[in-house]
Amino acid sequence: MIVEVVGGADELPEVRVVDVDDLTTLHLALGAVTDEEADQALREAGLGRVQDADTGVLDLAALRAAAEPQAGSDDWAQRWDGLVGEARDTGRLVDDGAGLQVRVESAAGA
Numbered sequence: 001m002i003v004e005v006v007g008g009a010d011e012l013p014e015v016r017v018v019d020v021d022d023l024t025t026l027h028l029a030l031g032a033v034t035d036e037e038a039d040q041a042l043r044e045a046g047l048g049r050v051q052d053a054d055t056g057v058l059d060l061a062a063l064r065a066a067a068e069p070q071a072g073s074d075d076w077a078q079r080w081d082g083l084v085g086e087a088r089d090t091g092r093l094v095d096d097g098a099g100l101q102v103r104v105e106s107a108a109g110a
Helices: 035-045 060-070 076-089
Strands: 002-007 013-018 027-030 048-050 055-059 099-106
Touching (some): 002 035, 013 035, 013 060, 027 035, 055 060, 060 076, 060 099
Parallel strands (some): 027 099
Antiparallel strands (some): 002 013, 048 055
């Protein structure tokens, strides 16, 4: 799954949740936006924040609410729980378990 922050209409960054059925990886992809613009867009969307140039924090409840309706597989909820469990086991949960640290990458083609 990818949370993208890319340039949108009227030069305002747009936040999108894509590839929701791929729960083997989760990252934050930034297009032609600054870290500050991405942080603001994520906060306004209620999906998280940019922690630093390499790390973002995504709100698990908000991300699930945005992604699950787009899911195309019957076992999505089980795989989501597995992703969260793995994050817990590897110490990537933050904010009392409500947030998940993810890597920041460049959004290809954005």
